[in-house]
Amino acid sequence: MYKTLIAIFSLVLFTACAPEVGSKDWCEQLKEKPKGDWSANEATDYTKHCLFKSDDEE
Structure with a gap:
């Protein structure tokens, strides 16, 4: 029980x-990460939120 609580904490x-995915900090953090280490979801989210960010998301 103790180990479970430690793991959850x-x-x-x-x-x-x-x-948060799509935030300015997240975009900056992903820019610094080597592109070969990006997951498919990260690449998709980066494209959606950082490259093609719409004005209503700001």
């Missing part, structure tokens, strides 16, 4: 540190 702690 760790997961919440680390996911809270990641910037």
